[in-house]
Amino acid sequence: xxxxxxxxxxxxxxxxKSALEAAGVKGMTVSEAxxxxxxxxxxxxxxxxxxxxxxxxxVRVEVLVDDPDASAVTEAIVSASQTGxxxxxxxxxxxxxxxxxxRTGETGAEAL
Amino acid sequence: xxxxxxxxxxxxxxxxKSALEAAGVKGMTVSEAxxxxxxxxxxxxxxxxxxxxxxxxxVRVEVLVDDPDASAVTEAIVSASQTGxxxxxxxxxxxxxxxxxxRTGETGAEAL
Amino acid sequence: xxxxxxxxxxxxxxxxKSALEAAGVKGMTVSEAxxxxxxxxxxxxxxxxxxxxxxxxxVRVEVLVDDPDASAVTEAIVSASQTGxxxxxxxxxxxxxxxxxxRTGETGAEAL
Ligand SMILES: Nc1ncnc2c1ncn2[C@@H]1O[C@H](COP(=O)(O)OP(=O)(O)OP(=O)(O)O)[C@@H](O)[C@H]1O
Ligand SMILES: Nc1ncnc2c1ncn2[C@@H]1O[C@H](COP(=O)(O)OP(=O)(O)OP(=O)(O)O)[C@@H](O)[C@H]1O
Ligand SMILES: Nc1ncnc2c1ncn2[C@@H]1O[C@H](COP(=O)(O)OP(=O)(O)OP(=O)(O)O)[C@@H](O)[C@H]1O
Ligand SMILES: [Mg+2]
Ligand SMILES: [Mg+2]
Ligand SMILES: [Mg+2]
Numbered sequence: 596x597x598x599x600x601x602x603x604x605x606x607x608x609x610x611x612k613s614a615l616e617a618a619g620v621k622g623m624t625v626s627e628a629x630x631x632x633x634x635x636x637x638x639x640x641x642x643x644x645x646x647x648x649x650x651x652x653x654v655r656v657e658v659l660v661d662d663p664d665a666s667a668v669t670e671a672i673v674s675a676s677q678t679g680x681x682x683x684x685x686x687x688x689x690x691x692x693x694x695x696x697x698r699t700g701e702t703g704a705e706a707l
Numbered sequence: 708x709x710x711x712x713x714x715x716x717x718x719x720x721x722x723x724k725s726a727l728e729a730a731g732v733k734g735m736t737v738s739e740a741x742x743x744x745x746x747x748x749x750x751x752x753x754x755x756x757x758x759x760x761x762x763x764x765x766v767r768v769e770v771l772v773d774d775p776d777a778s779a780v781t782e783a784i785v786s787a788s789q790t791g792x793x794x795x796x797x798x799x800x801x802x803x804x805x806x807x808x809x810r811t812g813e814t815g816a817e818a819l
Numbered sequence: 820x821x822x823x824x825x826x827x828x829x830x831x832x833x834x835x836k837s838a839l840e841a842a843g844v845k846g847m848t849v850s851e852a853x854x855x856x857x858x859x860x861x862x863x864x865x866x867x868x869x870x871x872x873x874x875x876x877x878v879r880v881e882v883l884v885d886d887p888d889a890s891a892v893t894e895a896i897v898s899a900s901q902t903g904x905x906x907x908x909x910x911x912x913x914x915x916x917x918x919x920x921x922r923t924g925e926t927g928a929e930a931l
Contacts (some may be wrong), residue, residue, distance in 0.1 A: 597916065602848055612761075622797070623743035624714055625762055632846035632920075639766055648851055649836075659799060660731065676921050683921035685846070685886060685930070686929055688823065689801055689913055692709065696744075697788050697795035706797070710913065724873075734909070736826055737874055771911060783875035801913055803820065807893055808856075809900050809907035818909070 596691040597665040599672070602658045603684040607676040608654050614675035615658060618668055621707045624657040627649065634681055651682060659694055661704050682685060708816065709777040711784070713768045714740060715796040719788040720766050726787035727770060730780055733819045736769040742795040746793055763794060771806055773816050820915040820928065821889040823896070825880045826852060828909040829901055831900040832878050838899035839882060845931045848881040858905055875906060883918055884926050 603611055608625065615623055629650040660668050665688050672686050696706040715723055720737065741762040747772050772780050784798050793813055808818040827835055831847055832849065848867050862864040895912050900908050918931040 596799070598799065601921075603921070616747070622742060624742035626740040626767070626850065628736065628848050628850040630846060630848035635840070636739050648718070653848070655848070655850070656902045659797065665917070669917070673919055673921050673924060677924075679922060681922060685883065685918065685920060687820070687822065688916040690916060692777070692800040692802060693781070694796060694797065694799045695785055697713075697715070697785050698791060698793060699787075700785060705726070708911070710911065728859070734854060736852050736854035736877070736879070738850065738852040738879070791893065804889070804912040804914060806891070806909065806911045807897055808909060809825075809827065810903060810905060811896050812897060812901075 596694055596707070597660050597662055598689045598691050599658045599660060599665055599668050599686065600689065601672045601676065601684060601686040602653045603647060603656060603672070603676040604678070604682065605652055605654045608656070610675040611656055611672055614671040615668065620658050620660065620668060622659070622683065626655045628653045628655045632685065653684070659691065659707055661707060668673040708808055708819070709772050709774055710801045710803050711770045711772060711777055711780050712801065713788065713798040713800065714742060714765045714807045715768060715784070716790070716794065717720060717764055720768070722787040723768055723784055726740040726783040727780070730783040732772065732780060734739050734771070738767045740765045740767045744794065744797065746763045765796070771803065771819055773819060820918055820931070821884055821886055822913045822915050823882045823884060823892050823910065824902065824913065825896045825908060825910040826854060826877045827880060827896070827900040828902070828906065829876055829878045832880070835880055835896055836900040838895040839892065842895040844882050844884065844892060846883070850879045852877045852879045853901065856909065867915055877908070883915065883931055885931060
């Protein structure tokens with residue numbers, strides 16, 4: 596299994612959620628973050644105002660997937676979050692050794 | 708080393724903390740998140756009210772452990788967070804290459 | 820690629836940011852967390868007051884780096900966040916399979 600993590604622009608979250616559902620993912624986790632990339636945040640626009648501090652608000656999206664689904668899920672997130680402007684975000688994948696569904700105790704791909 | 712991450716129901720955090728202390732873990736990190744699983748959040752109950760939006764509030768718990776402790780720590784979290792209702796949560800394990808304790812500069816299992 | 824994650828004291832964030840820029844990192848992600856280490860949080864001081872609850876406020880810093888940079892980035896974070904007091908923090912590294920820059924679709928080290 597893999598964990599696909601994306602840092603996206605907050606206003607793209609609804610589209611990313613829809614894209615993930617269309618891609619058939621079984622669940623997702625969302626949390627707040629802030630950050631900067633190559634431009635150190637200095638030239639990013641947030642809610643219509645140019646952002647002068649360097650940590651720009653972002654949203655983190657995490658999706659546990661079966662190995663063969665990692666690249667399709669990454670592509671779904673990229674398509675849905677891409678505006679073509681700097682600060683659009685970053686998506687990465689990390690290997691996962693084990694997953695358990697708490698309610699049932701199921702493990703492995705069954706637990707996704 | 709391994710990083711065990713759990714997304715649990717917020718009202719189970721105290722029990723999970725106690726279970727982790729009983730299991731002998733050396734520390735933990737807690738943060739806020741929200742998410743949904745197989746039911747897309749539609750049928751989950753939060754604070755007594757059925758939740759109509761699809762991102763249900765959850766708590767993230769992370770524990771760095773030595774390799775042989777990962778499954779016992781997972782089991783401790785699962786037992787302590789399980790209510791038998793949908794939305795109980797998910798626990799996963801990721802490999803960790805290196806850990807450092809900031810105060811002392813110690814690394815590896817000594818740093819946990 | 821690697822993901823270096825640090826849990827640091829909130830008042831060290833500015834110094835850590837400067838140290839990371841000096842170390843040449845291309846970006847970072849910051850989020851709120853709380854936690855405890857070996858002392859279970861009982862003897863930590865936060866904003867001048869001894870902290871009586873066990874989950875002490877912390878900041879999470881995450882940096883995606885190329886493999887050869889992981890240890891230098893870890894050292895930069897450790898130096899910048901170290902005060903010598905308990906609760907100074909923890910830094911760990913996790914392997915990353917793939918990274919994509921959302922705006923351009925670039926992948927791998929080019930995407931950092
Ligand atoms: N190297 C990195 N490590 C950790 N997080 C990063 C890194 N680079 C970017 N991020 C996170 O992703 C968010 C979006 O980054 P961003 O899209 O600006 O990347 P970029 O490489 O600068 O691309 P662009 O040139 O399109 O702006 C940042 O706010 C930050 O939270
Ligand atoms: N595939 C997934 N990827 C990332 N996070 C997930 C995934 N599935 C669930 N989660 C996270 O775990 C939380 C709890 O999930 P949940 O317990 O509803 O899983 P489930 O598989 O639907 O199990 P159940 O049938 O018992 O509800 C979600 O709110 C979400 O934050
Ligand atoms: N084993 C662990 N798993 C997950 N997070 C941890 C762990 N240990 C510490 N942390 C996180 O790092 C933060 C700082 O930990 P801390 O610096 O107190 O570690 P420590 O090992 O107790 O070192 P010290 O003796 O210097 O206090 C904690 O508040 C927690 O968020
Ligand atoms: Mg950028
Ligand atoms: Mg569910
Ligand atoms: Mg401590």
